[in-house]
Amino acid sequence: MQSIMIVLFGILGMLFGWFVYSKFIATKIFKMDDNFVTPAHELNDGVDYVPTNKVVLWGHHFTSVAGAAPIVGPAIAVYWGWVPAVLWVVIGTIFFAGVHDMGALWASARHKGKSMGALSETVIGKRTRSLFMIVVFLVLLMVNAVFGVVIANSFVANPNAVFPAWSAIVVALIIGQLLKRKVPLIPLCLVGVVVLYATIYAGSGMPIALPSEVFGLTDKASWILILFVYAAVASLLPVWMLLQPRDFINGMQLLVGLVLLYGAVFVVMPDITAPAFNTQTAIDTPSIIPLLFVTIACGAVSGFHGIVSSGTSSKQLNKETDGRFVGYLGAVGEGSLALITLVAVSGVMLAVSPEEWHEIYSHLGAGSVGAFIQGGSNLISTGWGLSAEIASTLLAVMVVLFAGTTMDSGVRLQRYIIQEWGDIYKLPVLKNGIVATLVAVGCCLLLAFGAGGASGSGGMIIWPLFGSTNQILASLTLLVISVYLIKLGRPAKFTLIPMIFVILMAFFAGLIKLGEYYEKGNWLLVGLDIVVLVVSVLVMLEAWSVVSKLKSTPEAATDSEESTS
Numbered sequence: 322m323q324s325i326m327i328v329l330f331g332i333l334g335m336l337f338g339w340f341v342y343s344k345f346i347a348t349k350i351f352k353m354d355d356n357f358v359t360p361a362h363e364l365n366d367g368v369d370y371v372p373t374n375k376v377v378l379w380g381h382h383f384t385s386v387a388g389a390a391p392i393v394g395p396a397i398a399v400y401w402g403w404v405p406a407v408l409w410v411v412i413g414t415i416f417f418a419g420v421h422d423m424g425a426l427w428a429s430a431r432h433k434g435k436s437m438g439a440l441s442e443t444v445i446g447k448r449t450r451s452l453f454m455i456v457v458f459l460v461l462l463m464v465n466a467v468f469g470v471v472i473a474n475s476f477v478a479n480p481n482a483v484f485p486a487w488s489a490i491v492v493a494l495i496i497g498q499l500l501k502r503k504v505p506l507i508p509l510c511l512v513g514v515v516v517l518y519a520t521i522y523a524g525s526g527m528p529i530a531l532p533s534e535v536f537g538l539t540d541k542a543s544w545i546l547i548l549f550v551y552a553a554v555a556s557l558l559p560v561w562m563l564l565q566p567r568d569f570i571n572g573m574q575l576l577v578g579l580v581l582l583y584g585a586v587f588v589v590m591p592d593i594t595a596p597a598f599n600t601q602t603a604i605d606t607p608s609i610i611p612l613l614f615v616t617i618a619c620g621a622v623s624g625f626h627g628i629v630s631s632g633t634s635s636k637q638l639n640k641e642t643d644g645r646f647v648g649y650l651g652a653v654g655e656g657s658l659a660l661i662t663l664v665a666v667s668g669v670m671l672a673v674s675p676e677e678w679h680e681i682y683s684h685l686g687a688g689s690v691g692a693f694i695q696g697g698s699n700l701i702s703t704g705w706g707l708s709a710e711i712a713s714t715l716l717a718v719m720v721v722l723f724a725g726t727t728m729d730s731g732v733r734l735q736r737y738i739i740q741e742w743g744d745i746y747k748l749p750v751l752k753n754g755i756v757a758t759l760v761a762v763g764c765c766l767l768l769a770f771g772a773g774g775a776s777g778s779g780g781m782i783i784w785p786l787f788g789s790t791n792q793i794l795a796s797l798t799l800l801v802i803s804v805y806l807i808k809l810g811r812p813a814k815f816t817l818i819p820m821i822f823v824i825l826m827a828f829f830a831g832l833i834k835l836g837e838y839y840e841k842g843n844w845l846l847v848g849l850d851i852v853v854l855v856v857s858v859l860v861m862l863e864a865w866s867v868v869s870k871l872k873s874t875p876e877a878a879t880d881s882e883e884s885t886s
Contacts, residue, residue, distance in 0.1 A: 323593040324586050324664050327403070331411050331660040335653045338415035343649040346420055347642070350806065350815055351427045357641040360434035368559045369737075370434065370636045374506060375643040380572030381565050381730075382634045383651040386422070386626045387575075388464075388727030389471055389690060389720050390619030391659040396666045396693045398616040400685045401609040402598035403667045409613060410663065413621025414656030417819045421795060422626045423648030424802040424816060429631035430638050431805075436734075437631045437798050439741050441860070444805045449863045450745070452856045453801075456794050457628055458738055459853070463787050464625060465552070465731040465765045466780025468724045473544035473777070475724070479717040480528035481710075485520035486721045489574075490551075492516050493567035501561055513570045514577060518715075525714040538775055545769060545777040548728065553762045556733035557754055560637060564729060571722045575658070578719050582661045582697060585704025594678045595667035603684045607833065611826035615788035620659025622823060624794025626652070632734040662693050670703065671696030690720060735761035786849055789834055792827035793857045796820050800864050807871055828857060 347353050361372040373381075398406045425437060432440050438457045442450035476483050496513050500506070531540040538546070555563055619625070634647055665671065671692055672678035682688050698712035707715075736757045743751025750756055765780075773779025799820035806813040831854050838846040 324591050324668050327407055327593075327664055327667075328583060328586050328660070331407065331657070334411040334415055335656055338419055339650060339653055342415060343419055343423065343645055346815060347423065347645040347649075350811055351424065351644075352811075353427060353642045353644055355640050355642050357431075359430050359638045359641055360635060361637050361639060364433065364636075367561075369633075371560050371565075372639040373561075373565060373637040375639060375646045376506065377500070377565050377569045378634060378637050378639070378643065379647050379651055379654075380569030381560075381637070381726075382422075382568075382629060382647050383654045384568040384571040384575065384723055384726040385629045385633065385730035386623070386651060386727070387619060387655050387658060387723050388468060389724045390623065390625075391655045392662050392693050392720060392723075393689055394617040395620055395659045395662045396689050397686055398613055399595055399663055399666050400599060400602070400606075400682050400688070401613060403593065403595050403663055404597040405609060405613055406617060406663050407660065409617055410620050410656055410659045413617070414652055414659075417622035417823070418620075418626065418652035418656065419649040420816060420819065421622050421799055421802075422630050422652045423644055425627040425630035425798050426635050426638065426644045426648040427641070428802050428805050429635035430641055430644065434636040435631065436737060436741060437627050437801060438738065439745075440631060441797075441801050444801050444808070445860070445864050445867050449860050452860050452863075453797060454738060454742070455856055456624075456790065456797065456853060458735070459849070460625060460787070460791055460794055461628065461731055461735045461738065462764060462768060463780060463783055463790070465728055465735065465761075466768045467784050467787070468728045468731065469545045469548050469552075469765070469769060470541075470778050470780055472548055472721055472724045472728065473541045475717060475721045476544050477530070477541050479714070479721075480530045481524045481526075481714045482717040482721050483529035484524040484527050485517065485714075485718045486725065488520040488524075489517055489570060489722055490563070490567060492520075493563055493570055496566040496570065497562045500566060510569075510573055513566075514573045517570060517574050518577070521715050521718050522711060524718070525708075525711050538777075542770075542775055542777040546766075548725075549732075549762050549766060549769075552728050552732040553758050555729050556736055556758055556761075560633070564633070564733070565637070567729070568726050571726050572654075574722065575654070575719060578715065579654075579657055579661060581701050581705060581715075582665065583657075585700045586661075586664060588704040589670070589700060591664075591668040591670050591700065593667050594669055594672050594675050595682075596675065596678075601679060606685050611829040612788075612833070614823070614826040615792045615830045617659065618788065618791050618795070620655055620662075622792070622795050622819070624791045624796075624798060627795065627798035628734055629730055632737050633730055662697075665696035665700055666692045668696065668700075670699040694720070732758070732761055732765075735764070783846065783849060785834065785838075786846060786853070789827050789831035789850075790853050792823055793831065793853060796824035796827060797857065797860050799823065800861065804864050804867055807868055824857065824861070828854065 364370040438454035441453040694716045697716045701712040702709045739757040769777045769779045799816045803813040803816040835850045
C-alpha cells in the first residue's frame with residue numbers, strides 16, 4: 322500500500338509543477354513569445370535546423386536526455402533509503418530539472434540555437450566559453466563511450482532485445498518519410514507503437530547473438546564497434562529522417578511502459594520492503610550528503626540535459642512557447658520514470674522481505690538496472706498477466722532504446738561542439754560535418770579501445786567522474802541562464818537558488834571523489850577531477866565579475882531583446 326502513496330505523492334507534485342510552476346516560469350520569468358522567430362525557421366537548413374511539431378520534438382528531447390540514467394541512478398541511490406530518493410526525485414523535477422531544461426532551451430533559442438558552451442561567451446565572456454566547452458566535451462565523451470558499453474552489455478545479456486532494438490530503426494526511417502509527406506501524426510504513432518511492441522513479442526522468442534570472438538574481439542567489443550558506426554551515420558542524417566521519428570516512437574513506447582508500470586501499482590498495490598532510511602549500510606558506504614544528489618541526476622537535474630536542450634532541441638523548436646512543453650514536460654516524463662524505478666526496486670516485486678532486500682542491496686552500487694528489470698517485470702507480469710519473459714524483454718528493450726537514442730544524440734552533439742570549435746578557432750576542416758563526426762567517433766573509440774584494450778570498455782575508466790562533473794555542468798548551465806536573466810533585468814532567484822544548491826553538492830562530491838582517487842593512486846582521475854573543479858571555480862568567478870559590473874551600472878541590465886534577435 323505504501324507504493325500507492327509514493328506514486329500519488331509524486332504524481333500530484335509533478336502535476337503542480339507542470340500546471341502551475343512551469344507556467345509561471347515560462348510566462349513571467351522567461352516571457353516566452355509565440356511571435357519570436359526561432360532558429361528552426363530563421364536558419365532552416367533541412368538537416369539540423371528543422372521546425373518540428375512539439376509532440377515529436379518532445380519525444381526526441383525526452384528520450385535523448387533520459388537514456389538509462391533515470392533508471393540507473395534511482396536504482397542505486399535507493400540503497401540510502403527510499404524516502405530521501407523519492408523526495409529528491411520529486412522536488413528536483415519540479416524546481417530544478419524542469420526549470421534547467423526549459424531555461425537552456427529558451428536561452429539557446431534566443432541566441433540562434435547556440436550550445437551552452439558558445440552561449441556562455443555571449444552571456445558571460447570569451448574565457449568562459451573555452452572553460453565551459455572543456456566540461457561539455459568531457460561529459461559527452463563519457464556518455465557516448467559508456468553508453469556504447471551499456472548497450473553492448475545489454476545485447477550480450479539479453480539477446481532477445483536485439484531484434485526489437487534494431488527493428489525500431491527501420492520503423493523510424495519509414496515513419497520519418499511518411500511524416501515528411503504530411504501523413505497525420507496520430508495514426509502513424511499508433512501503428513509505430515503497435516509494430517514496435519510486435520517486434521518485442523517476436524524478439525522474446527528470437528534471441529540474436531554475435532560470435533563470441535571475431536578477429537580477436539569479443540562479442541561485446543564487436544557490438545561497440547557496430548553501435549559507433551551506426552551512431553556516426555545517424556548523426557549525419559537530417560533530423561527528420563531518423564532522429565526525430567526514432568526518438569518519438571521510443572517516447573511513445575516509454576509512455577506505454579509507464580502506463581503498464583503505474584497501472585500495475587494500482588492493481589497489485591505492492592508493499593515496500595526497502596527501508597525508508599537505511600541504517601544497515603556497509604561500513605565503507607559514503608555519506609548520503611552530497612552523494613545522493615550526484616547519484617540521482619537524470620530524474621532530478623542533469624547537466625547533460627542542458628547540452629541536449631541547447632544542442633539539438635533548440636534548433637528544432639517551432640514556436641518559442643513550445644519550449645515549456647518540450648523542456649519542462651520532458652523533465653516531468655523523466656522524473657516519472659525515476660519515480661516508478663524507485664517503486665520497482667523498493668517493494669515485494671523485487672524482494673518479498675526486508676531481509677531479502679538487504680541481500681540484494683548488500684552495498685552501494687548493487688541492484689541497479691538488473692533490479693529494475695527484475696522488479697519491474699514482476700510488477701507488470703503480476704498486474705497485467707503478461708508472461709515474465711515478455712515483461713522482462715519489454716523493459717530490457719526500453720533500457721536499450723533509451724540508451725541508444727542518447728548515444729545517437731550524443732554523437733551528433735559532439736559533432737556540433739567540434740564544428741563550433743572549427744568556427745571559433747578558424748579551422749575550416751573541423752566545420753565539415755563528416756570530418757567533425759569522424760573526430761567525435763574517433764575520440765570515443767580511442768577512449769574505448771585505447772584505454773580499455775580489446776574489451777572496448779575504456780569509457781568505464783573515467784565514468785566515476787560523471788556524477789560530479791555532470792552536476793557541475795548543470796550548475797554552470799543554471800548560472801548562464803541566471804546571468805542572462807539579470808542582464809534582461811528579470812528575477813533570477815528561480816535559477817540562482819537551484820544553481821547554488823547543485824554547485825555546493827557537486828563540488829563537495831568532487832572533493833570527496835578526489836580524495837578517493839588520490840588514495841587509490843588513480844592519477845588520471847585525479848587530474849581530470851582537478852581540471853573540472855578548477856574550471857567550475859573560474860566560470861563562477863567570471864560570472865560574478867559580470868554580475869558585479871551590471872550592479873554597478875544598472876542601465877546595462879535591460880529587458881531589451883535587441884541583442885538576442
